[in-house]
Amino acid sequence: MFKKQLHVISGALLLLLIALGSCKSKYEKLKASNDNAKKYSEAVKFYNKKEYSKALGLFEDLVTIYRGRAGAEDLYYYYAYTNYKLKDYTSARYHFKTFADTYPTSPRAEECRFIAAYCFYLDSPIYSLDQENTNKAIESLQLFINLYPKSDRVTEASKLIQNLRDKLERKAYENSKLYLTIGDYQAAVIAFNNTLRDYPDTKYAEELEYLTVKAQYKYAAVSNETRQEERFGLVISGADQFAEKYPESKYSKEVTSLKKDSEEGTITAKKVLAEAAQNYKLAEKLAKKDTTQSVQPPSIKDRDKQKIPY
Numbered sequence: 001m002f003k004k005q006l007h008v009i010s011g012a013l014l015l016l017l018i019a020l021g022s023c024k025s026k027y028e029k030l031k032a033s034n035d036n037a038k039k040y041s042e043a044v045k046f047y048n049k050k051e052y053s054k055a056l057g058l059f060e061d062l063v064t065i066y067r068g069r070a071g072a073e074d075l076y077y078y079y080a081y082t083n084y085k086l087k088d089y090t091s092a093r094y095h096f097k098t099f100a101d102t103y104p105t106s107p108r109a110e111e112c113r114f115i116a117a118y119c120f121y122l123d124s125p126i127y128s129l130d131q132e133n134t135n136k137a138i139e140s141l142q143l144f145i146n147l148y149p150k151s152d153r154v155t156e157a158s159k160l161i162q163n164l165r166d167k168l169e170r171k172a173y174e175n176s177k178l179y180l181t182i183g184d185y186q187a188a189v190i191a192f193n194n195t196l197r198d199y200p201d202t203k204y205a206e207e208l209e210y211l212t213v214k215a216q217y218k219y220a221a222v223s224n225e226t227r228q229e230e231r232f233g234l235v236i237s238g239a240d241q242f243a244e245k246y247p248e249s250k251y252s253k254e255v256t257s258l259k260k261d262s263e264e265g266t267i268t269a270k271k272v273l274a275e276a277a278q279n280y281k282l283a284e285k286l287a288k289k290d291t292t293q294s295v296q297p298p299s300i301k302d303r304d305k306q307k308i309p310y
Contacts, residue, residue: 093119185219210251228269232262
């Protein structure tokens with residue numbers, strides 16, 4: 001009885017394997033055939049059924065064969081979109097751009113130029129990572145707007161550019177705060193000013209200007225007394241400008257406190273220097289005292305911006 005059941009199960013498995021093998025061999029037989037017209041029609045069917053991997057295998061066989069022939073434009077359009085559907089945005093953007101360059105008068109050229117730029121947008125990483133593709137996406141989308149200023153897609157392209165700029169702004173904001181966190185106060189001041197220069201309309205402006213005053217104070221506080229009057233002076237002037245610009249700021253109390261501490265620090269520094277003028281050992285000690293040094297951090301725009309090979 002058991003042997004009979006085993007034979008039945010084995011037979012069923014054999015039939016299943018034969019069926020699976022025949023399905024696979026049918027596709028492979030089609031790929032290996034010279035019937036390009038059938039390959040084309042079957043590739044389109046696979047595409048429409050969302051079997052993109054199978055469609056891609058056939059389209060790849062046909063792209064070179066159909067080059068310069070009737071149907072080549074449609075085939076290449078399908079080919080580009082098949083890569084896009086498979087989320088291979090690097091290949092897709094290359095093929096969409098190639099389509100637009102090869103068929104510039106095609107009614108699909110505008111669409112393909114836009115999707116090529118959009119592929120860069122889709123490949124733009126989170127703000128904390130390298131933003132090369134973000135900058136390339138901005139340039140590609142701007143190129144699209146320049147080429148097709150009357151296109152219905154201009155509004156969407158502009159929104160995408162703003163999203164990308166917001167990401168770069170966030171990166172600059174977070175990176176500049178990092179200098180303050182690690183205690184490199186001079187670099188923090190420079191980075192905050194760079195961010196405010198690069199993004200004058202940033203939503204982080206008030207916080208960044210407050211943090212600039214704070215970083216400048218910390219920089220002055222750890223400086224040699226011979227430089228403190230100058231550096232505390234920058235804190236005081238920065239605090240006055242902040243108070244004038246943001247009279248109702250939630251940071252007002254702390255900025256006022258930093259100004260007061262800077263005024264007191266200036267007085268203390270002057271006393272120390274006056275004493276040092278009369279005390280050789282103290283003067284010698286001050287001369288040997290280290291002050292903070294820092295390499296100027298690059299502007300986020302200057303560092304991340306790359307020339308687009310587009």
